[in-house]
Amino acid sequence: MDTIKNLNLNEEILNLEAVTTEHIKTITKTLEKKYLTFRKHKLENSSKLTLYSTFKTDHNLENYLVFIKDPYKRKCLSRLRVSNHNLQIEIGRYQNILREERLCKICNSGEVENEIHLLLSCKAYEQSRANLRSSLENASSDEINLNSQTLSADLMKSTDSEIIIKLSKFVYSCFKQRLKYPETRNAD
DSSP, X not given: OHHHHHTTOTTTOSXXXXXXXXXXXXXXXXXXXXXXXXXXXXXXXXXXXXXXXXXXXXXXOOTHHHHOOOHHHHHHXXXXXXXXXXXXXXXXXXXXXXGGGOBXXXXXXXXXXXXXXIIIIOGGGHHHHHHHHHHHHTSSOSSOOTTOTTHHHHHHTOOOHHXXXXXXXXXXXXXXXXXXXXXXXXTO
């Protein structure tokens, strides 16, 4: 009953015995709208979910959770998507390092080590990235523009199982390669 009062639905429902299926549907829709508004606000005002907010526009089960059978690859992709990883952009938060100073210690490019850096430009993953690009060129899907500035978001929001699986293999490979670098050992 408290939930009903908090949603200002108590005028409509005077007692629990009077609750109908229509009331439940109304309550459910109201809760869903409030949650989506809350979620949108959190995403827009989060410094942590920068990449996630570029591709996650709806609220549904992600295809990659079904398509990727290998739990390690699925976990790596999930971690990258929601910024739950050990890239400098994330671990620098806990060391009070300014965002613009969370530089990649692997390639020393002077770029911030974030998800987009890992996906598109870190020199440490050039061979893996070349393999991914080559395999994507051979993919049957037209939803990915390999020369696009939005490539990282395009890859993340892809619904093509072939692309999703290839992306998960790439991300897994990158996370595995990171373990070889002493610069990242105390971070991983």
